[in-house]
Amino acid sequence: MGQQILNAIFIGSIYALFAVGYTLVFGVLDILNLAHSAVFMLGAAVTYSLVVNYEQSFWVACIGGILASALMGLVIEHVCLRPLRRRHAPPIAALISPIGLALVIVAAVEQGKPGSLAGWLWKDGANSVAFPPGAIPNPTWHVGDITLEASKVAIIPIAIALMLLLGYVIRYTQVGRGLRAVAENARAARLMGLDVDRMISLTLVISSALGGLAGILFGVALSDISPYIGRDAVEVRGLAIIVLGGMGSVAGAVLGGYLLAMIELLAFVAAGSSARNGIAFAALFLMLVLRPQGLFGTRLRERI
């Protein structure tokens, strides 16, 4: 049981890190970035590829994975979102264009086989792979009947430190003030001389870098990297988390991530593995019906 609670905290940290990026984009832009789970997968895939196919050290590969994700954030903004803002498109259009990009990213990794067009990016096609043993420094300790692996334990301080840093940046720095101004009223922010497009690019870069890092940590801790980890592990859960925490609230997303991991653990203990996901989504449904502003949200936004 102790081991299971510990695992729930690891996975909760990954959920939280993923959901923080999701909620940040929603908070600033009022758009659900449905390509976020593809960016999560891309971070893990690039890191794995750098370690195994290009024989880089793990730390270099991590930086490469995060940079690739951040770059993908810029692509999302410049290809999928900015042209639509320029055209005053209906908000629902901005839900669909990132889906197209996610399709491209997943298909590119999926088709990455030796000799194919995307072979430089990924060589294992649709298979699920894991980092080879020894690639990651991973000391293991035993405390009572609990096993502590460094690769998992490290997730918790990394996630918490990054989220505290993000909270500090948003609340106390000039950049953070700019982001909050754009979130509050983009038009007024532009009139005050803020470069709104730049702020939005920055939001997507931060969000995607966090999403990619969450993917790397997921790949390291769960030994499962495939083109589908984004879709299967975090896509819908991410939505559940940002709803639990209140849409657009960074602190809420963090707590929501841990909360969802705990709900899943309780459902698993109470009803077995097959009911786990169903119960998590039933909880999400009830949550939205009973308290749509989330556990920690104060006001309800109604825009897409």
Added chain:
Amino acid sequence: MDFFISLFSDPIGFWSSHSLLIGQIGINGIIATSMFLVLYSGQLSLAAPGFMAIGAYTTVLMSNHWHTPGVLNTVVAALLAGVLGLLVGLPVLRLRGVFLAIATIGFIEALRLGVILNVPFTGEGLGLSNTTGADPLGGINIILLSLIAVVFVIWRLTKGRLGNAWAAIRQDELAALSQGIHVARYKMIAFVMSALIAGYAGALESRLLFNIDPGDAQYGVTRAVQVLTFAVLGGSGFVLGPVVGALIVTLLPYIFGGAGPYINIVAGIFLIAVIIFRPQGIVGRGGLAIVRPSWWPRARVSAPSTE
């Protein structure tokens, strides 16, 4: 390209050799119409795959256990989906925009992962064999006739009193309320009708399949996103928009058949390009213009949205 050449050179051969594809296009058209109905009344609901699952499982269970005729099964399935739509709509329709979308995703995933995967008589993860009810070839005519009937009925409705009320609610809910439109009632009518149509489409779809199982691409979020794509790509301001969207998205593997294994990459780029150059949808205002010359008088793109 052979695909499209054969459509014109040998229409009868095309019909018989691609009947399953034509049936799938018809089904997707009907679901797209169900999506249109909720979008037209200003609700971003993604619940359609859930109601499809209800329709499909009801049909297959009835034909397997009671051996009732397919027509009766389909009617019961659609009605059951409608009733469930009412029950789900009661708590959910207080939500708007993206909150409604996420709540309906919660509904379809709770139904798929929580109920269908855990109740013994649905066959759990393996699904149900549908050898008694499946009729992939005979079902096509019914599917296409249903598509025409559903599109016609919805088109007439959007032109009438009901459609005006929906359009008013979509454009400004508060203003509609202040004009004496019973917003909650009209939204519920659209939601229940959409559930009914989705249940009917699910029941029809089960006739194309020899085995139904609770897969993500069938009754899960993947399907929901696909149906939303039909509606947005085709344009949600006119009934035929989502049907055209369904036609194009279903045919993408054939349109870009030359891309081989890279089909999803090409399809994704195509999707982004269409959305960026025609955010109001393929069938929408602005005629056939893709890119306006800079000297052309510009009008703001005003497609219906669920804002």
